[in-house]
Amino acid sequence: MRWRKLVIAVHRDVGYLVAGLTVAYAVSGVAVNHVADWNPNYVIRTAEHQVGEVPERTASAMATTVLDRLGIADEPTSVVRMGPGELRIFFEGRTLKVLLPGGTVFDETVRRRPLLFELNFLHLNHGKGIWTGVADLYAVALLTLALTGIFIIPGRKGLGGRGRWLLLAGVLLPLVYLLIAT
Template sequence: MPVKKFTKLRRLNIATHRDLGYFFSTLIVVYCLSGLALNHVDDWNPDFIITKKDIKISEAMLPGAVDKPLIDSLGRMVGEEKYKVYDVPTKGQVKIYYDNASFHVNFDTHTGVYEKVARRPLFYQSNLFHRNSVKGWRWFADVFAVALILLNITGLFILKGKHGLGGRGKWWMAAGLLPPIIFYIIHELS
């Protein structure tokens, strides 16, 4: 191949790598954050923050009947003004449902448990994309996957000589195969 053609091809490779890298850089970070969160789903809830608070109920609030005024006064105790619905699961108890919260009150023990659910910032949104929960996103995710392959391939040919693929690059590529091979063998043996 003539040197001039090789130089043009090399420049095109570098420009493609650079431009795809810039274009997809934010999405790469989003997928990495989401991947970290989803890897540890057994340790924490990557989508929601669930806050529980134990509440003492005064004896003065013991109901003659469970009605709207009682439900409203219980709501004020936990900073909720508008309930969706309430029910009486068993005698002496009431469970009140709010937007993204609930309050379970036990009048026999004079206690209540207020539970609020909030979306975990950044992680909730990034997980929507990582799990393909957004309608139509799958097609863009496929484009992104192909672009990552292209980014990888173009990156292999950026450096030349002893620092490039023909030099130490081939050894790093070979070393990169080791973790999946080792973990696959461990998986198969267990």
């Protein structure tokens, strides 16, 4: 049948085209599904230091004292006095939260998760703009894959037999869940 040959050809070529993005979206999908348990984009580490009492002066002078005591030579991006009880010293990817008085310092470093950050950026369309159009086209491609996939195999392994039941199971699964969960 000529139409089935066309269906197979479309399924094959669209499949090749979107295989890479499907893997990327699938990996990101699992990662962001579990956002309650971990941070899928960043590795955040916090260390605790003690620098003792910091004499009350301007924010930048107090920051200099803290950095000297910690042996940090880098120039901060900014220094902000958050109130009488806290000073924050910012670097690229690093924040020092200094509790006053007492001199306890929470040293927080932030690093992007290699590859996963980029996959999530694409999957969740953080960039907007042109990627919104690409993501729409990808959705159309997935729809094409789903619809052509149904008609690839004729007979008992296709819609005439096993395929029909698998298709039905796939449709019923979310419906049953919705009935229970909503």
